[in-house]
Amino acid sequence: MTDEPRLSAQDIIEHLTPVLSLRVRIRAVTTLLAGVAGAVFVGTLWWSEPGPLPGRTHLAFALFVVFCLAWAAYGGWLLTRRVPLFATDRVIAAWIGLAASLATMAVVTVVAVQRGTGVGLALVVGGLFVAMTLALVVRAHARRAALLRRMHELTGREER
Template sequence: MKEFEEPTLSADAVLAGLSLAGRVRYAAVGLAGLTVALLVGALWATEPSLPLRTHVAFGGIVAAGLGWAGFAGWTLTRRVPLFARDRVIAGVLALTFSGATAVGLVLVAATRGGTTAVLTASATGLVLVTAALALLVTGRRRRAELLRRKAALTGR
């Protein structure tokens, strides 16, 4: 009778790979980003006589959509453990795009509306940036926790 030999798994092997739910989430993020970029890009291309601020806004929206699509593609093609690196990158993207949105909101409100519009835009921007910052902090904490766990398992 052959003796049963247990396979040995490294910490990387145990923590590697995205779950099916994670893959579906990232595929949805990529599809949504690509869809937004294509739809806004098509609108932008068919309306050449728009004001400069609209061209800038459309460019920002297309860049954000392509950024999320690229991030999702990068995440889905990784065959190495991410150790929550994807969460940190998502937090940075969210903070960047929400910060740009907040600035845009305040600039539009300042040029088109009164004090109430500027305050409303500022509050909205603050909420967006705060939420994105919370995601980034959470992602960094999770990454640090996983790297500590990996070090404990590997003895490094």
């Protein structure tokens, strides 16, 4: 007889089933809750505005709600994953951030032009945000490619 502890069937199944790390689960729940809270907050603010709003204001509110819902969907998707993601989550998050930065910069620039306040500051600040999120997209794709190359080296198979 050996002194090794016996594993129950449930213990064996839990070791076989891939699960998200605690850090990834916390990040996913935080993203999901922040996205839902943001959508509810912006939607309530939009709905409660008195009087008729200009079209660009409706567009801005709609964009903010869409991006909040995109983050909520991303958090929900991340929570449902039970397989290695190979940094796919980072790639998706970076693209959501880039899309939000570009859309926000466009809306702010259009508003600045329509008000006649000059577009310099809007383009500079928006350009900085776009540049930062573009760097995150490039970094996320590079990280994913490195992980996939490493997996291929170790297993001899490719993953998409």
